[in-house]
Amino acid sequence: MEITPLQEWIARKTGISSGENLDAGTLHDHQLDLLHKTLDLAKTNSPFYRHHLRNVHVQDLKSMADIVNLPFTYPRDIADSGLQMLCVSQSEIARVVTLQTSGTTGNPKRLYFTREDLELTADFFAHGMKALVTQGQKVMVLMPGPTLGSVGERLTTGLEQMGCRTVVHGFVNDPGQVIDKINALAVDGLIGLPAQVLSLARWPRNILPGRLKSVLLSGDYLPRAIIDAIQDVWRCPVFNHYGMTETGLGGGVECQALKGCHLREADLYLEIVDPQGKKVPHGHPGEIVLTTLTRTGMPLIRYRTGDISRLLTARCACGSSLKRLDRLQGRSVYRYNGMELALQEMDESLFRLKDIVDFQVTIEKQQQRCRLNLEFWAIPGGKPDLALDIRQILHEIPGVARWINQGMLSINDVSPSRNNLFFNPGKRKIKEIIT
Ligand SMILES: [Zn+2]
Incomplete structure (x- = not known):
């Protein structure tokens, strides 16, 4: 089993010579430095954060553990004050994503990304995907594209950097037609929503045996029953990816051990908190709180994602010391x-x-x-x-x-x-x- 490719990637991004030398202490020092920069950027440029963080003195944060002293931000802050959260002028925004909120307030959430933010996402995909596909493979993306900054477009950019070809199909509407396309184009890797990929595995006109080398499921929480069903039919590994628009699409991806997502720790810092917002004991489930460390357009600081999961405590079988996030619990x-x-x-x-x-x-x-x-x-x-x-x-x-x-x-x-x-x-x- 190969160690998660994120180990080497994060080490390099952190300025460490190799993944072997990456330990939690070094990573936290680097994250603290990035957190200071993010707070400075936000307090200087964003009207929302200038007010929201008015009692925060950046140099008082002496370690990543001190992050608990920062106030949370909530989906309603994005809905109500999205534009005020920007740290750049609107002309520097390359992508805006509008998301309907589940509440009754009516305002949708809008998230803003600079070109640089989008590049960081493609870079994460270019490295994280090495856990499941290799150079020369042809990967079909059953998610939207090709607009700049869409998941299909960013995956294409990332996968092409690692020498793979991609076919962005969009969501599955007609499973039989998608299966024909996979067979005709000799696609050997798939990325899609859990239930949609399951439909392809179960459809009577199936994909030729041995065709698919790996599958990545993303975009929703992942029932164990779906993983088992897909593995049963295609006999290939089924990887999980954690991410949402707020994480910049990419957030974490499983290694070949298939036991939890290693996180994009050079760009993101995740905490798990209880309903009162207190940090839970390591390994306990709670709400994922997201802080972006390298986002320049619209940084998110202690953002309450509403996603429920836990960090796995044991060292990963792949040998990496990086954190691992368990599968999300269903929110509905x-x-x-x-x-x-x-x-x-x-x-x-x-x-x-x-x-x-x-x-x-x-x-x-x-x-x-x-x-x-x-x-x-x-x-x-x-x-x-x-x-x-x-x-x-x-x-x-x-x-x-x-x-x-x-x-x-x-x-x-x-x-x-x-x-x-x-x-x-x-x-x-x-x-x-x-x-
Ligand atoms: Zn691992």
Whole structure:
């Protein structure tokens, strides 16, 4: 097994001669230096941060542990004050990403990146991807491109730097058509959303055996059931990537040990905190808090991502001393009158059904109780009584059965979808309708 390529990359970016000499102390010294620079940049150039950090004296931060003395920033800060967070003039912004927020405030979040910020992302991809693809491979990206700064475009730039060819297809809409393209173009690596890549693995017209050398899943939390299902069919390693627009798309990627993402620590500093914002004991789960260390357009300082995970404590089997982030926990939990329904629990059970490609859970809220509807998308020629299997499994899921037994939930309609369910790709979530 090869050590994560991020070890050598981070060592070089930190000014250390080789990965062997990279230790936590040296890395923290370097990160502290970058944090000081980021704080100076933000306090000097951004009206938001000038006010937000008015009580912060940069030189009081003597070690990275002192970062806990800085105030948090929240998604609503980006929604309300995004432009005031800029540290450069708008003419220096090369890419703006607009994200709808889940809250009811209405303002979308806008994130701004300079050309330099975008270059750093491609550089991370060019090195992080070495864990799973090698020079000469042809990689299909099942994510949007080719606009400057999009994930497809940045991956193309990064992968071309390491001598790979890329085909940016965009999201999967018709699995059969994507499979034909993979076979025709002799693609041997795939990058995509977990459920979308699963659809390709399960589709009856499959990819020629031995064709794919590796798969990278990104863009959503990753159920174990999906990793197992893809590995079962294609017999190739399935890598996880952690990232969001706020991390500059790239955030961390698994090494060949496939046990947690090594992080982009030369550019980002991640903390894990409890709901009160206190640092959790090492290895405990909590919310990921992000600080950018090299971002020049719109730095994020102690940004509450809302993502839940934990740092793994043991040294990685690849031999690296770099931190590792476990798979994210699913964020979609429906809460009503003390009832909590987690999509993750349903994903882990239902994606084990071999004929399922995707499904959408909708909760109909009525007085005092809820009805669960499930629309599923099955492979063509799949089991005719799949709906019955799904119903049975739903009743066996502890987190669903509990609420049924307490009379707070009933399973209403379970039926095949008339459409393919990928028309609105993105993070999986439970939908709510009020009747
Ligand atoms: Zn590793």
